[in-house]
Amino acid sequence: MATITTISESVGANRIVPTVAIPYPIGNPNLNKEDEHTLRKSLVKKALDALTTEVTEPTHFE
Amino acid sequence: MPPEYRPGKVGPAVGFEGLLKGEGEVIGTIICGDNYFNENKQEVMGMILNSIREASPDVFVAGPAFNAGRYGVACAEISKKVAEELKIPVITGMYLENPGLDICKGIAYVISTSDSAGGMRKALPLMASLTEKLVKGIELGAPEIDGYIARGMRKTLFMEKRGSQRAVEMLINRLQGKPFETEMPMPVFDVVSPAAAIKDLRNATIALCTTGGIVPKGNPDRIQSASAQKWGKYDVGGKKALEGFYTTHGGYDPIYANEIPDRVAPWDILKEFEAEGYIGKAFNWFYTTTGTGTSVGKSVEFGVQIGAELKAAGVDCVLLTST
Numbered sequence: 001m002a003t004i005t006t007i008s009e010s011v012g013a014n015r016i017v018p019t020v021a022i023p024y025p026i027g028n029p030n031l032n033k034e035d036e037h038t039l040r041k042s043l044v045k046k047a048l049d050a051l052t053t054e055v056t057e058p059t060h061f062e
Numbered sequence: 063m064p065p066e067y068r069p070g071k072v073g074p075a076v077g078f079e080g081l082l083k084g085e086g087e088v089i090g091t092i093i094c095g096d097n098y099f100n101e102n103k104q105e106v107m108g109m110i111l112n113s114i115r116e117a118s119p120d121v122f123v124a125g126p127a128f129n130a131g132r133y134g135v136a137c138a139e140i141s142k143k144v145a146e147e148l149k150i151p152v153i154t155g156m157y158l159e160n161p162g163l164d165i166c167k168g169i170a171y172v173i174s175t176s177d178s179a180g181g182m183r184k185a186l187p188l189m190a191s192l193t194e195k196l197v198k199g200i201e202l203g204a205p206e207i208d209g210y211i212a213r214g215m216r217k218t219l220f221m222e223k224r225g226s227q228r229a230v231e232m233l234i235n236r237l238q239g240k241p242f243e244t245e246m247p248m249p250v251f252d253v254v255s256p257a258a259a260i261k262d263l264r265n266a267t268i269a270l271c272t273t274g275g276i277v278p279k280g281n282p283d284r285i286q287s288a289s290a291q292k293w294g295k296y297d298v299g300g301k302k303a304l305e306g307f308y309t310t311h312g313g314y315d316p317i318y319a320n321e322i323p324d325r326v327a328p329w330d331i332l333k334e335f336e337a338e339g340y341i342g343k344a345f346n347w348f349y350t351t352t353g354t355g356t357s358v359g360k361s362v363e364f365g366v367q368i369g370a371e372l373k374a375a376g377v378d379c380v381l382l383t384s385t
Contacts, residue, residue, distance in 0.1 A: 002384040011358070012254030013382075022385050024318040025274070027325025040324075044331040044381070048268070048341060051379045054259045 001025055001047050009058045015050040017061050019043060063095030065106050067113035074186065078123070081190035086197050090117045099136040107143055114144055121196050122148070124170075126155025126185045127162060129177035134162030141170040151196040155185045156211075163211065168359070171202070171210040214359060257379070266378040269345035271368065273353030274319065274326035274385040275311025276304060287312035289355040293364045295371075299346030303330035313354030314385050327383055345377050353384055 001017045002008045003025055008016045019025035026043050028036050050061040071079055072091040079088040092110055099106050114122060122144045127134035137154045142165060145152040155173040156163050163172060171192055175185040188209045195202060205212040235242040260266050277285055283294040287310050298304065304323040309316045324330045332344040349368050372380060
């Protein structure tokens with residue numbers, strides 16, 4: 001889970017979830033509490049679901 | 063052939079002393095079969111180390127090993143040991159693809175040699191000139207100037223032109239198709255074969271790791287804020303969120319992570335998924351280090367260590383977040 005996904009690719013990460021911003025990858029202080037929670041939960045769910053997906057090369061899960 | 067210490071010089075050491083031009087003396091030569099070394103490593107290393115300790119030289123020279131793999135590994139292992147334990151400078155010589163190179167290049171000065179002993183006449187003078195400098199306590203120049211293989215270190219230097227000027231000049235040369243030399247060569251990256259997919263998240267144990275520098279407040283293990291030399295792990299099994307944590311990472315604005323550390327390492331969300339039964343278990347230990355400026359070599363080392371621990375603990379998969 002990273003914002004600069006080109007780095008993730010270059011180090012050989014195979015399941016990549018693009019995130020929000022460098023200082024708050026899994027969060028967004030500009031949102032209200034509830035919306036931030038929804039966003040954060042959906043990002044982590046994406047990552048968990050990515051783990052159940054077969055991949056053959058570095059793959060982005062948008 | 064077991065190791066043997068002979069006072070004075072034997073074999074290549076004879077020519078080597080001549081190349082020191084009277085600035086140094088070869089006080090002893092250690093002879094050992096490379097197979098014997100590799101098959102009896104612990105014992106041989108101890109014996110060799112003792113001989114060197116007794117002789118107490120100012121500099122230790124091994125090889126050159128050219129592209130001889132077992133000899134290279136023997137030179138590398140003993141070079142590393144001598145540098146670490148006896149704290150004296152160590153010089154060896156190897157071909158770029160010698161498997162011993164990666165073992166010792168960070169701690170020894172390794173002269174780049176040809177792939178066969180035919181390059182002896184070229185290698186020895188380079189090794190001798192480095193030895194001479196080290197004996198005299200002269201600081202070595204950059205790898206390309208003094209002929210050793212880059213050790214993966216960065217040094218602060220004063221330059222005539224400031225960085226922005228040098229960068230623009232490099233860019234102009236590049237745009238004009240002229241040669242330019244980068245000051246920050248990029249390492250070659252590995253291709254990693256993907257791990258198999260998890261069949262059933264509901265029975266999976268998932269660990270959380272980050273390179274975002276999230277540590278308990280006060281940073282008890284003193285994890286570096288840049289160019290990390292270590293990683294930490296913290297038992298957060300009893301926590302619903304990473305309260306009491308902050309970031310020690312020196313490479314991003316810490317305000318948002320210090321407010322809610324889970325914005326960088328989403329432990330709270332992982333625990334929610336655990337409570338809902340979406341995943342089997344959020345692994346109790348949280349693993350962390352600082353990614354900024356940390357070398358690829360160190361990162362690989364951390365990854366191997368952390369991976370081995372997680373595997374042994376029965377963790378099925380890992381969420382790694384980075385800033």
